[in-house]
Amino acid sequence: MPAMTDNRLILLSEADNVLVARARIGAGEAIAVEGGTVRLAAPLSIGHKIARRPIGAGEKIVKYGAPIGSATEAITAGAHVHVHNVKSDYTPTYHLVGAEAEGAR
Amino acid sequence: MNGLEMRGWLRADGRKGIRNVVAVGYLVECAHHVAREIVVPFRDRDVHVIGFPGCYPNDYAQSMMERLCTHPNVGAVLLVSLGCESFNKYALERVVRASGRPVKTIVIQAAGGTRKSIDEGRAFVAEQRALLDAAPTVPMAVSELVIGTVCGGSDGTSGITGNPAAGRAFDQFVAEGAACIFEETGELIGCEHIMAARAATPELGAELEASVAKAARYYATLGYGSFAAGNADGGLTTIEEKSMGAYAKSGASPISGLIKPGDIPPRGGLYLLDVVPDGEVRFGFPNINDNAEIAELIACGSHAVLFVTGRGSVVGSAISPVVKICANPETYRRMADDMDVDAGRILEGRASLDEVGREIHDRVVALGAGARTRSEELGHQEFILTYKSFEPIGPACLPAA
Numbered sequence: 001m002p003a004m005t006d007n008r009l010i011l012l013s014e015a016d017n018v019l020v021a022r023a024r025i026g027a028g029e030a031i032a033v034e035g036g037t038v039r040l041a042a043p044l045s046i047g048h049k050i051a052r053r054p055i056g057a058g059e060k061i062v063k064y065g066a067p068i069g070s071a072t073e074a075i076t077a078g079a080h081v082h083v084h085n086v087k088s089d090y091t092p093t094y095h096l097v098g099a100e101a102e103g104a105r
Numbered sequence: 106m107n108g109l110e111m112r113g114w115l116r117a118d119g120r121k122g123i124r125n126v127v128a129v130g131y132l133v134e135c136a137h138h139v140a141r142e143i144v145v146p147f148r149d150r151d152v153h154v155i156g157f158p159g160c161y162p163n164d165y166a167q168s169m170m171e172r173l174c175t176h177p178n179v180g181a182v183l184l185v186s187l188g189c190e191s192f193n194k195y196a197l198e199r200v201v202r203a204s205g206r207p208v209k210t211i212v213i214q215a216a217g218g219t220r221k222s223i224d225e226g227r228a229f230v231a232e233q234r235a236l237l238d239a240a241p242t243v244p245m246a247v248s249e250l251v252i253g254t255v256c257g258g259s260d261g262t263s264g265i266t267g268n269p270a271a272g273r274a275f276d277q278f279v280a281e282g283a284a285c286i287f288e289e290t291g292e293l294i295g296c297e298h299i300m301a302a303r304a305a306t307p308e309l310g311a312e313l314e315a316s317v318a319k320a321a322r323y324y325a326t327l328g329y330g331s332f333a334a335g336n337a338d339g340g341l342t343t344i345e346e347k348s349m350g351a352y353a354k355s356g357a358s359p360i361s362g363l364i365k366p367g368d369i370p371p372r373g374g375l376y377l378l379d380v381v382p383d384g385e386v387r388f389g390f391p392n393i394n395d396n397a398e399i400a401e402l403i404a405c406g407s408h409a410v411l412f413v414t415g416r417g418s419v420v421g422s423a424i425s426p427v428v429k430i431c432a433n434p435e436t437y438r439r440m441a442d443d444m445d446v447d448a449g450r451i452l453e454g455r456a457s458l459d460e461v462g463r464e465i466h467d468r469v470v471a472l473g474a475g476a477r478t479r480s481e482e483l484g485h486q487e488f489i490l491t492y493k494s495f496e497p498i499g500p501a502c503l504p505a506a
Contacts (some may be wrong), residue, residue, distance in 0.1 A: 022452040023453070025187070048263060049261070061342070064264070090345055094334060096334040
């Protein structure tokens with residue numbers, strides 16, 4: 001784990017461009033990522049990922065040292081990396097992320 | 106380990122069971138209620154309901170029921186038929202009888218209906234339960250164990266804590282001569298090449314790759330990966346990310362073979378269970394939920410199944426105990442009653458992967474020395490069996506045989 005990264009984030013492989021939360025991190029918190037400081041727009045739940053560095057649109061997302069999908073848009077360092085900005089290179093991901101809020105409208 | 110001595114019930118085929126269950130099998134959904142009523146007075150006394158709901162015949166379901174009714178954890182069998190279904194109850198009864206187990210078939214239409222069938226069934230179960238409770242046990246070695254592993258309700262913690270810890274336990278079991286089975290080829294998509302490199306022979310490696318390619322085609326036709334909405338809530342973004350985590354359950358041992366549901370590993374080692382049907386896509390999703398996979402692992406002879414969960418599955422199974430390994434420390438704190446192992450400690454720096462791996466190993470061995478799992482204590486006995494079709498495995502699948 002390189003210095004200057006919040007210890008609630010773990011780097012699983014040196015080749016990775018994402019970090020994984022091993023504890024919940026609150027929204028608006030200033031956290032160290034690879035020597036820089038980022039502010040989270042929303043709370044980050046345990047097991048979720050943020051970008052370790054800027055990731056270009058179409059670039060592979062790398063976790064465990066292996067590609068796990070492609071970025072569908074440019075992702076800034078420290079931004080949440082998930083179904084809103086990543087797609088599978090195999091089968092599309094079915095999810096209900098955001099569905100509860102839609103139903104409440 | 107820890108001075109615990111495993112003991113088992115010796116069956117006529119030489120295998121030993123760590124449980125001595127009376128299996129009550131319904132042979133069509135129309136007989137399910139009667140089967141369920143028969144076991145009501147025997148709660149907490151190892152009388153488990155299994156069965157097949159369909160009225161049309163299916164070779165896979167027939168062979169699954171045969172394997173389950175002659176599983177080493179089963180000591181006696183009661184079959185419940187409505188009477189007019191297509192399931193071949195005669196063949197199933199013959200297979201069970203040939204295995205040396207007491208077996209009886211109740212045909213509801215012949216017995217005179219629901220009430221008479223329930224009374225007759227309960228009398229048989231009570232008699233068999235008394236005999237099984239008095240049956241002697243013999244010493245059992247770790248090398249005689251078959252252990253399956255599955256993950257369900259996975260999240261972003263599963264691949265970091267619970268799955269690799271289960272993999273460490275598998276490595277220990279394989280080193281001790283036990284047979285270990287991992288599965289869900291649909292959740293190995295993206296891992297096929299690194300997995301093939303661990304195969305005992307290049308020909309087996311090609312079979313492993315082909316099984317994952319088959320799964321990818323099958324799921325692509327269905328339009329969904331082996332990925333549930335809750336996986337995304339838990340931080341998993343794609344099927345290949347879930348696969349990388351799921352693959353960790355296999356540990357680091359060489360892969361000795363590829364088997365299909367109902368195939369018993371011929372010796373110790375690590376085996377991949379190919380759960381995706383062969384041929385054209387038929388009958389829907391390969392496994393409609395986690396319990397369908399657990400039933401297949403048990404049909405392959407698994408004495409116990411390791412179940413890694415992040416979101417918090419609560420299930421157990423009929424026939425074999427399910428050891429629940431909770432990958433997520435927040436889930437563990439919320440649902441500790443349902444969990445056997447707290448692997449989330451790894452994430453919080455309170456335990457190492459090796460420590461949790463040894464704990465999982467020791468929990469399984471303890472099951473052979475009288476310990477019970479949380480899901481057993483809570484009465485979980487989920488079971489599901491649906492339609493599938495398989496070709497037999499090819500000659501390259503078990504290279505050492």
